Amino acid sequence: MQTSSEARIKAMTSAGFWGDETLHGILAARAGDHPDRTALVDQPNKQELTGLPCRRISFRELDSLSDALAAQLLARGLQHGDRLLVQLPNISELALCYYACSKLGVVISPLAVQYGSHEIARFAATLQPAAMITLDDFRGQALAAQARQVLPDTPVWSPGADLYFDQSADRGPAEVLARYREQNPGDANDILTVVWTSGTTGTPKGVPRSHNMWRAMARNTMAAGNYQPGETLLVPFPLVNMAALGGFLFPSVINACKLVLHQPMDPPMFLRQIQEEQVNFTIAPPALLNKLAQQPALWQQCDFSSVRAFGSGSVPLSPAMIEVIEGEYGKPIINFYGSNEGISLFSTPETAASAEYRARMFPRFGAPDMPWTGHSHASITTRVIDPESGVEITRAGIPGELCIAGPAVFDGYLDHDGAGVFTDDGLFRTGDLVEICGEPAHYYRIVGRCKDIINRGGMKISPAELDILLEGFPGLAEAAVCAYPDPQLEEKICACIVPAEDTIAPELGALCAWLEDKGIAKFKLPERLEVFAALPRNPVGKVVRSELAQQVLQRGIST
Known part of the structure; x- marks a missing residue:
């Protein structure tokens, strides 16, 4: 399965942005030059969470074990171009699935473990998978039983029960797999994955991505994080989307790094792994970094001497946190901004020295007349347009839709007609509202979604x-x-809050006074307050604003 046109493949290859490396090809090279170096490490409580044993796997073993899994999938009828749904947490079995599928030319479509039967049915209706792999049990969730119920006509296999992921696996005749791979060597422009958008503004859509697209995303992330060969990376975000696949899976095999797996987010376990595995780089949730900045005693209880830098993102960062973590603790903070479709921007100490800039601004890579250098700036094009008219916005302070093109950007959504996805000249319309900002105006600031x-x-x-x-x-x-509807003004603003433990919810007036003290214009002040036990979030932790608005609407008129 390929989605890129011959013209795009030729242009990207000629420019040096795409090549001929597949994921399994890179693994073969690492198994050859660093066979005994540790490639994967499960988190210590994996057996408690999944019933499967913890493992430490070398690059030689990773290549051998993924061969064994590929042989089993081939024996069960999977072929080049087939689509495989996989719903696994961050365990070594999930990583093996990626390499095995790459070896077969099977398109892997990973799902977050938070998704239930409703979402699985919708994904499967679009993807039309040949089979699905998931766990019998994950933290009390009967994932395989759920999948079999909702997909009665699709084979559902689970590690240990149906497929073997260890050296005891029956590989079948070695020559069968070898002959198959000779006939189907794979192409770097083949689609490796179909990942899914977060669905914050509507129904999640499938995002096909090739080996070359992931390799380009990894190249940008590695440049931003200054990844070093052979270092140790800790991935706490699910290996189902841009942050984990482009930020960790691909970089770890490209740079022969030890990849330490973690999920679900468990701060004590996360901090334990940093120390025990001597982690050099990780992406930490903003809330955890804020806590470390606000509680010096907690920082001092842990040994962070191995950490070279922290990445973070998904929401605007706190300038105060950056000042403490960098200025007092001596660990650089890198702010990442990306998407499954191919957004790949980042703000580093080199491109945004001040904490205020780095927390909320991203260099205008790919825009004309900018001072930036490096691969990211050279390989992409970015532009801000009026969402309705499509007219380009070049002045600072005017919100507009960010548009982007480059080697990491996808070709279009799965089985979608493409309407409204790209500009007339081929830039992806991200749906993110940004403003040109900074002194001078060399930055973008995210201000919301269209x-x-x-x-x-x-x-x-x-x-x-x-x-x-x-x-x-x-x-x-x-x-x-x-927003909630209003007959006179069309929409008004509702503040939705979750009080901290053992804390009384504030009154609406107190919130408005707080906002006024921050200089917010009066027309932006909330006119309604609702208290929740938790805000609705998608599997990557973003507030699902459409669902929040629906819950507010269902509560009726409140004050």
Whole structure:
């Protein structure tokens, strides 16, 4: 399965942005030059979570074990171009699935373990998988039973019961797999994965990505994080999307790194793994970094001497956190901004020295007349347009839709007609609202989503701006705003909060006073307050604003 046109393949290859390396080809090279170096490490409580044993796997073993799995899948009828759903947490079995599928030319479509039967049915209806791999049990969730119920006509296999992921696996005749691979060597432009959008603004869509697209994403991430050959990486985000696949799976095999697996996020276990595995780089959730910055005693209890730098992202970072982690603890912070479709921007100490800039701004890579250098700037094109007219915005301070093109960007959604996805000249319309900003104006600042904008009497308000401020209100564990309908103004703003443990929820007036103290215009102040036990979030941790608005609507009129 390929989605890239011959013209695009030729252009990207001629420019040196794409090549001929497949994921399994890179693994074969690592198995040859670093056979005994550790490639994968399961988290210590894997058996408690999954019933499967913890493992430490070398590059030679990773190549051999993925051969064994590929042979089993081939014997069960999977062929080049078939699609395989996989719902596994961050365990070595998931990584083996990627390498085995790469060897067969099977398209792997990973699902977050949080997804239930409703989502699985929708994904399968679009993907039309030949089979599915998932666990019999994960933390009390009967994932395989759930999958068999919702996909009665699709084979569902589980590690240990149906497929073997260790050296005891029956590989079948070695010559069968060898002959198959000779006939189907694979191409770097073949689709390796179909990952799924987060679905914050609608139904999740399949995102086909080739080996070359992932390799390009990894190249940008490695440049931003200054990844070093042979170092140790800790991945706490699920290996189902851009952050983990482009930021860890591909870089780890490219650079012969030890990849330490972690999921679900368990801060004590995460900190334990940093120390025991002598981790050099990881991406940490903003909330954990904030806690480490606010509690010096917690930082001092742990040994972070091996850590070279921390990455973070998904939400705007706290400048105060960056100042503490960098200035007092001596660990650089890198702010990443990406998407499954191929956004790949980052803000580093070199490109944004001040904490205020790095927390909320990203260099305008790929825009004309910028001072930036390096592969990321040279390989991409970025532009800001008016979401309705498509006219380019070049002045600072005017919100517009970010558009991007480059070697990491996909070709289009799975089985989608492409309407509204790209500009006339081929840039992906990200749906993210940004402003050109900075002194000088060499940066982008994310201000929200195109469909998130609240229209209060003709005044367009970005909810993300209010989210950031409300998250700083004392005594709140979570905070976000959403729109609710109003007959006069079309929409008004509701503040949705989760009080911290043993804390009384504040009154609406106190929240508004807080926002006014921050200099927010009065027309942006919330006119309603709702208290929740938890805010609805998608599998990668982002607030699902459409669902939040629906819950507010169901509660009726409140004050």
